[in-house]
Amino acid sequence: MQGEGPSIGRRCAFVRLGGCNLSCRWCDTPYTWDWTGVGDSGVAYDPRSELHAMPYPEIRDRLAAYNVPLIVISGGEPLNQQTRLYPLVQELHGSGHKIEIETNGTIIPEPDLADLVRFNVSPKLRHSGDPESKRIVARALEVLATLPGAAFKFVCRTLADLDEVGALVERYGIGSVWVMPQGRNRGELEQTLAVLSDATISRGWNLTTRLHIMVWGDRRGV
Numbered sequence: 001m002q003g004e005g006p007s008i009g010r011r012c013a014f015v016r017l018g019g020c021n022l023s024c025r026w027c028d029t030p031y032t033w034d035w036t037g038v039g040d041s042g043v044a045y046d047p048r049s050e051l052h053a054m055p056y057p058e059i060r061d062r063l064a065a066y067n068v069p070l071i072v073i074s075g076g077e078p079l080n081q082q083t084r085l086y087p088l089v090q091e092l093h094g095s096g097h098k099i100e101i102e103t104n105g106t107i108i109p110e111p112d113l114a115d116l117v118r119f120n121v122s123p124k125l126r127h128s129g130d131p132e133s134k135r136i137v138a139r140a141l142e143v144l145a146t147l148p149g150a151a152f153k154f155v156c157r158t159l160a161d162l163d164e165v166g167a168l169v170e171r172y173g174i175g176s177v178w179v180m181p182q183g184r185n186r187g188e189l190e191q192t193l194a195v196l197s198d199a200t201i202s203r204g205w206n207l208t209t210r211l212h213i214m215v216w217g218d219r220r221g222v
Contacts, residue, residue, distance in 0.1 A: 001222075002072055003212030005120050005178050006151045007100060012070035013063050015088075018051040020077040022104055025129040026155075026182060028218070032076040056088040063092065072100045073117075079107035089116050105144055105152075106137040118149040125164050127157060127182075141172040151176040153208065157192060159199055166203065177205040184218045 002012045020033040030039040032051075037044035063071055071092055078085060078101050085101075092099055093116040103109075105123040121144050124135040144150050152174045154165045162179065169177055179200040181192035189209055200207045216222045 001212060001215075002070065002100070003210050003215075004180055005153050005208050006176070006206070007070060007072075008208055008211050010070050011068045012072050012100075013066040013068050015059060015063070015071065015073045017073070017075045017078050017081055018047065019080050020075055020104075021080060021106060022077070022124060022128070022130050022135055024124055026127070026184075028184060029074075029076070031220075056084070056091075060088055060091050063097075064095065069096075070098045070100065072102065074102040077104055077107065079103050079109055082107075082110055082113050086110070086113050089113060093117075103144075104135070105141050106135065108140045108143050109147075114147055118151070119144055119147055120151050120153055122153045122155065123168060125154065125156070125161055127161065128155075136168070138172070141168075141174070145172050145174050151178055153178040153180055155180055155182045156196055157182045159195065162196065162199055162203065165205075178208050179205055180208045180210065183210065183213065186214055186217070189213055 002008060002010045016029070016032065018032045023038050025040045027039055030041060030043065031045045034045055035047055073085065089099055099117040100120055101117045102120045102122065105121040109119065123141060124130060128135060154177070156162060156165065156179050165177070165179065168174065179196055181189050181196055183189035183192055193209055197207055212222055
């Protein structure tokens with residue numbers, strides 16, 4: 001089930017890729033990239049245990065077996081591997097699947113790939129811990145903002161974060177804005193959502209929770 005953003009609640013299957021060009025301290029999937037323990041948990045994950053190379057026809061067949069209309073490709077940062085992703089995406093699109101790619105907005109997608117998918121773009125704010133020069137890539141955001149159907153999802157904690165989002169929206173001409181509370185459990189999500197909800201709606205933006213956390217908690221594989 002897609003737990004976030006404009007497709008929240010829709011049945012789907014996930015492809016989760018390893019490796020990321022950012023290092024958000026609060027990342028909810030540190031096992032895809034944090035090999036040194038820089039995240040808030042301090043846990044260093046073993047890539048030999050977490051990452052498994054697979055030929056794309058095997059991935060395609062496993063996804064088809066789920067018999068769901070939507071495929072979500074996430075990470076890590078999927079656009080680090082977009083050349084290798086293209087044959088998989090092309091075949092899934094040809095079989096009638098809708099495809100979403102979750103990206104942090106720092107990499108420009110290849111036009112051929114962009115024609116086949118919808119992007120959920122999640123630019124990172126100051127509280128991620130990465131410097132702005134690393135997490136905000138102007139040309140990538142400008143390109144992504146022009147793509148049909150692209151949705152921009154911002155992880156926020158405080159009202160001040162909304163001001164930071166507003167500055168990015170204005171600077172890069174971002175249209176579809178979704179604000180999502182940071183949180184790894186139901187209590188954190190509910191508390192932060194209560195802080196952000198009225199101010200988000202008053203700005204004319206969309207609001208999303210993390211439905212998978214609300215239903216299943218902070219578990220992998222759901």
